[in-house]
Amino acid sequence: MSRESLETRLRAIGAERYHDRHPFHHRLHGGQCTPDQVRAWVINRWAYQAAIPMKDAAFMSRCTDPNIRREWRSRIEDHDGGVTEGGGLRRWLKLAEAVGLDPDYVASGAGILPATRFAVEAYVHYVREQPLLQAVASSLTELFAPKIHENRIEGLLKHYDFANDSSLSYFRKRLTEAPKDVAYGLKWVLDHADTPEKEDMACAALVFKTDVLWAQLDALWGAYVDGHVPPGAWRPGEGMA
Numbered sequence: 407m408s409r410e411s412l413e414t415r416l417r418a419i420g421a422e423r424y425h426d427r428h429p430f431h432h433r434l435h436g437g438q439c440t441p442d443q444v445r446a447w448v449i450n451r452w453a454y455q456a457a458i459p460m461k462d463a464a465f466m467s468r469c470t471d472p473n474i475r476r477e478w479r480s481r482i483e484d485h486d487g488g489v490t491e492g493g494g495l496r497r498w499l500k501l502a503e504a505v506g507l508d509p510d511y512v513a514s515g516a517g518i519l520p521a522t523r524f525a526v527e528a529y530v531h532y533v534r535e536q537p538l539l540q541a542v543a544s545s546l547t548e549l550f551a552p553k554i555h556e557n558r559i560e561g562l563l564k565h566y567d568f569a570n571d572s573s574l575s576y577f578r579k580r581l582t583e584a585p586k587d588v589a590y591g592l593k594w595v596l597d598h599a600d601t602p603e604k605e606d607m608a609c610a611a612l613v614f615k616t617d618v619l620w621a622q623l624d625a626l627w628g629a630y631v632d633g634h635v636p637p638g639a640w641r642p643g644e645g646m647a
């Protein structure tokens with residue numbers, strides 16, 4: 407298979423399975439979420455945000471080639487930032503404050519849905535344990551992230567009072583961060599998936615990752631749209647500023 411056809415295959419996986427197609431995102435971006443459903447999303451998505459730099463550290467701990475580590479380390483910097491200015495994590499907590507939550511509550515990870523925690527942990531374990539090709543390929547959902555971030559900025563600004571440049575700064579910043587990460591990741595995968603078996607492995611990694619993302623939104627829907635909140639998970643009214 408050529409590089410082009412592998413890239414086409416990877417993009418087709420996104421077109422079919424990326425979480426922009428999930429009904430929770432349609433609801434969120436279309437203005438149909440209640441304030442508590444938005445809060446539930448902010449609280450649970452923190453689990454993913456908090457785990458991303460840890461999975462990138464796990465990835466880097468496995469790289470013997472300093473060239474890969476040099477490229478990869480900005481991902482951790484993007485999320486953690488410096489002591490004074492912070493990074494993506496701190497920007498996420500600005501969103502938490504804007505929707506009325508106590509940022510310390512959100513950052514504590516309390517109230518996160520069990521299925522969300524399991525999905526996020528599965529991603530970190532996957533990147534720690536699978537061959538590097540799959541570990542890199544699993545990050546390629548970011549090929550599809552700028553489009554969902556743009557749609558989200560537009561949808562939230564249009565429909566919700568809490569949305570403004572400050573509360574949505576996380577997403578705005580990702581629009582410039584994600585493309586550089588994914589350009590490197592995609593090239594690396596296309597360079598290294600040089601047999602049909604490896605191509606299949608790269609595609610399977612991307613499918614796995616779309617499942618990680620989808621499962622988090624299924625959990626959110628079950629708890630806060632259908633109303634089956636599991637024991638110990640956040641209940642409206644908790645963790646408010």
Ligand SMILES: O=C(O)c1cc(C(=O)O)c2c(n1)C(=O)C(=O)c1cc(C(=O)O)[nH]c1-2
Pocket residue numbers: 458544545546547548550551554555580619
């Ligand atoms: O809002 C989203 O839909 C979304 C999706 C993804 C993704 O596709 O995994 C990431 C992000 N955002 C994101 O902000 C982010 O920093 C990020 C890092 C990664 C990764 O796998 O390394 N995915 C994503």
